[in-house]
Structures are given as C-alpha cells and as structure tokens.
Amino acid sequence: MHTFEFIRPADTAAAVAAAAQAKTAQQGADVRFVAGGTTLIDLMKLNVETPARLIDINRLALDKIEATPNGGLMIGATVRNSDLARHPTAQRDYAVLSQAILNGASAQLRNMATTAGNLLQRTRCMYFRDAAMPCNKREPGTGCPAITGSNRMLAVFGTSEHCIATNPSDMCVAMAALEATIHIQGLKGARVIPIGDFHLLPGNTPHQETSLEPGDLITHVTLPPPIAGSKQLYLKLRDRASYEFALASAAVVINAAGGKVTRARIALGGVGTKPWRSHEAEAALAGQPANDASFRKAAEAALRGAKPQSENKFKIELAKRCLTHALKMALTA
Numbered sequence: 001m002h003t004f005e006f007i008r009p010a011d012t013a014a015a016v017a018a019a020a021q022a023k024t025a026q027q028g029a030d031v032r033f034v035a036g037g038t039t040l041i042d043l044m045k046l047n048v049e050t051p052a053r054l055i056d057i058n059r060l061a062l063d064k065i066e067a068t069p070n071g072g073l074m075i076g077a078t079v080r081n082s083d084l085a086r087h088p089t090a091q092r093d094y095a096v097l098s099q100a101i102l103n104g105a106s107a108q109l110r111n112m113a114t115t116a117g118n119l120l121q122r123t124r125c126m127y128f129r130d131a132a133m134p135c136n137k138r139e140p141g142t143g144c145p146a147i148t149g150s151n152r153m154l155a156v157f158g159t160s161e162h163c164i165a166t167n168p169s170d171m172c173v174a175m176a177a178l179e180a181t182i183h184i185q186g187l188k189g190a191r192v193i194p195i196g197d198f199h200l201l202p203g204n205t206p207h208q209e210t211s212l213e214p215g216d217l218i219t220h221v222t223l224p225p226p227i228a229g230s231k232q233l234y235l236k237l238r239d240r241a242s243y244e245f246a247l248a249s250a251a252v253v254i255n256a257a258g259g260k261v262t263r264a265r266i267a268l269g270g271v272g273t274k275p276w277r278s279h280e281a282e283a284a285l286a287g288q289p290a291n292d293a294s295f296r297k298a299a300e301a302a303l304r305g306a307k308p309q310s311e312n313k314f315k316i317e318l319a320k321r322c323l324t325h326a327l328k329m330a331l332t333a
C-alpha cells in the first residue's frame with residue numbers, strides 16, 4: 001500500500017477545512033475522511049484508492065442516535081451499522097432499515113461500518129476493483145470492459161454507455177424507501193440533500209458518484225416521523241445466505257386499510273446504478289386491492305424500462321418476484 005498522512009482533527013470545522021484541500025470531491029479524492037475503513041482501506045490495499053491524506057473522523061461527536069423535534073430519528077455519521085440495526089427505535093419504527101443493515105456484510109464488518117461510510121461505499125464491479133484493468137469510473141476515459149465482459153452482478157437501471165456498475169448498499173435501499181435526508185457540513189455551511197438526489201447516475205461522468213463537494217462532511221442522516229400503521233420489510237436475494245451482495249432486493253413501507261393499499265414507498269437494490277426508488281410501483285399500488293395480482297402489477301411497473309446486459313437478464317424476473325413477495329410478506333407478517 002502507498003504511504004499517506006493520517007490526521008485526527010479536533011472538531012468538524014477542522015475536519016472540513018482539512019478535507020477542502022482536496023482537488024476533487026469525495027470519491028477518488030486525494031484527501032479523504034476515514035470512518036470504519038471497511039471500504040476505503042480495502043480499496044487502498046488494492047491500489048484502487050490512493051489518497052495522500054486520511055482524516056480520521058472517529059473522534060468527532062457524530063456517533064449519536066436521537067429523536068428529532070418533529071418525532072423522526074437523527075442518526076450520526078459515525079454510528080456503527082450494528083448499533084443502528086439494534087437500536088430499539090430503529091427496530092420498532094424503521095424495521096426495514098434495521099433488516100436491511102442486518103442483511104449486509106458480516107457481524108464483524110457491521111461493527112466497524114458507519115452510516116456515512118455505508119452511504120459512500122463503492123461498487124463491487126470486478127473491473128473497478130482491479131487496478132490493472134481499464135475502468136471509466138476509476139480512470140475516466142479508459143473504457144468499460146464490463147459492458148462486453150462479466151456483468152452478471154451489474155445494473156439494469158440507470159446505466160450509461162460509460163458505466164453499468166451497481167450500487168451495492170442494502171442500507172441505502174431502505175433509506176430510499178424511508179425518504180431519508182442527508183445532512184452535510186461544508187466550507188460554505190450546512191445543507192441537506194434528500195437521499196434520492198444524493199447518488200448520481202453515471203452518465204458521462206461515472207467517477208462522480210454523489211453530489212458531495214470537496215470538504216463536505218456528512219454529519220448525520222434524518223428519517224421522517226414513522227408512518228403510523230405501516231408494515232415494513234426488506235427482502236434480499238443473493239447467491240448465498242450471508243456475506244454476499246444483492247442480486248435483487250426490495251425495501252417496502254406499506255399501509256393498507258379495508259383491503260386496499262393506502263400508501264406505499266418502495267425501493268429496489270442490486271438492480272440500479274443508485275439505490276432505486278420505484279415511484280412507478282408506488283403509483284401502481286395506490287388505492288388497489290392488497291392482493292397478489294396488485295403486487296405483481298406493481299412489480300411489472302417497477303421493472304418496466306429495465307435494460308439488461310449480456311449476463312443479467314435474469315435479474316428482471318428475479319426483481320419482480322422479489323418485490324411481489326416482499327409486498328405479500330409485509331402485509332401478511
């Protein structure tokens with residue numbers, strides 16, 4: 001691994017000032033925050049990431065989970081994934097989030113991984129993780145070997161001719177269905193970004209993965225007040241039962257009354273270049289009978305427009321079945 005400088009700022013202002021010296025924003029930048037290190041150090045060992053300076057944010061006061069004045073939940077940037085998943089409020093009011101986190105990685109990794117680090121984890125595309133291969137995301141302009149190569153795990157939504165990499169996070173899929181908000185401290189002050197606008201589609205610039213700017217520190221994430229009477233479920237389908245990324249997953253937050261769906265928030269994982277909120281499935285369910293036929297129609301709506309690659313056409317039917325089953329399980333649990 002290359003040599004780098006390691007600093008421990010005293011407060012968030014010092015951390016932001018240090019990170020603002022980066023030439024580019026977070027992903028791939030030469031100055032980086034480090035939290036659990038389970039993404040960044042991993043990629044540094046592979047020479048995929050080569051920052052000159054690491055800013056350790058673990059001593060900043062960003063590790064609390066607290067109720068917000070409006071009845072929602074505030075989750076600090078360095079809250080460990082395990083602590084969030086096991087928090088009583090998360091388990092009671094935001095079960096889809098707790099389930100999604102517990103479906104990810106391994107217990108040891110979740111003990112280190114943080115809220116902000118999870119939001120910024122990078123794709124598992126094998127070409128991206130191999131510094132000897134060309135990759136537009138790692139080295140803009142070098143090409144995308146996945147398009148004609150190994151793409152079984154990659155995306156069917158949000159792709160471009162420059163990159164088809166999947167966003168691998170489980171937590172973010174649940175946060176998309178819960179309509180979370182990301183809170184950022186930057187050089188120009190504090191600002192908020194809805195999770196739907198936080199991750200960017202690859203387009204012509206696959207190396208730009210989020211709307212963060214140089215120096216931006218994620219301080220916390222907020223969840224809106226829980227939806228009374230909602231049923232929540234995260235269903236993840238993968239090649240083996242643990243320690244594996246999703247081929248397809250579904251996060252469901254749904255209400256029904258009198259046998260009809262009154263509200264639904266749905267997001268899909270494992271299929272998109274970003275956590276994939278499905279407004280189409282939500283619209284297809286609104287006011288419909290809460291039965292298998294409606295669930296399948298919603299799944300058809302969710303996958304309409306999916307663009308398969310040479311090896312991952314199976315994901316389209318898999319994701320449909322995943323969402324259909326998740327809706328049924330949520331409402332019958």
Ligand SMILES: Cc1cc2nc3c(=O)[nH]c(=O)nc-3n(C[C@H](O)[C@H](O)[C@H](O)COP(=O)(O)OP(=O)(O)OC[C@H]3O[C@@H](n4cnc5c(N)ncnc54)[C@H](O)[C@@H]3O)c2cc1C
Pocket residue numbers: 026027032033034035036037038039040041042057077078081103104105106109112113114115116117118119120121168169170171216217218219243244245246
């Ligand atoms: C073997 C393995 C299996 C895994 N399986 C899964 C899985 O099944 N599902 C899943 O969802 N995830 C999985 N993961 C990914 C794991 O969830 C992430 O590695 C973890 O969440 C990253 O958090 P971290 O705190 O360790 O991030 P770090 O590695 O510390 O940081 C990651 C990125 O976030 C930036 N960053 C960190 N904190 C901040 C902040 N406050 N503000 C701005 N930028 C910040 C860093 O600069 C870096 O770019 C797996 C990881 C491994 C290694």
Ligand code: SF4
Pocket residue numbers: 123125126127128134135136137138143144145146147154162163164165206
């Ligand atoms: S899919 Fe994206 S990450 Fe993978 S090789 Fe192509 S450009 Fe790189």
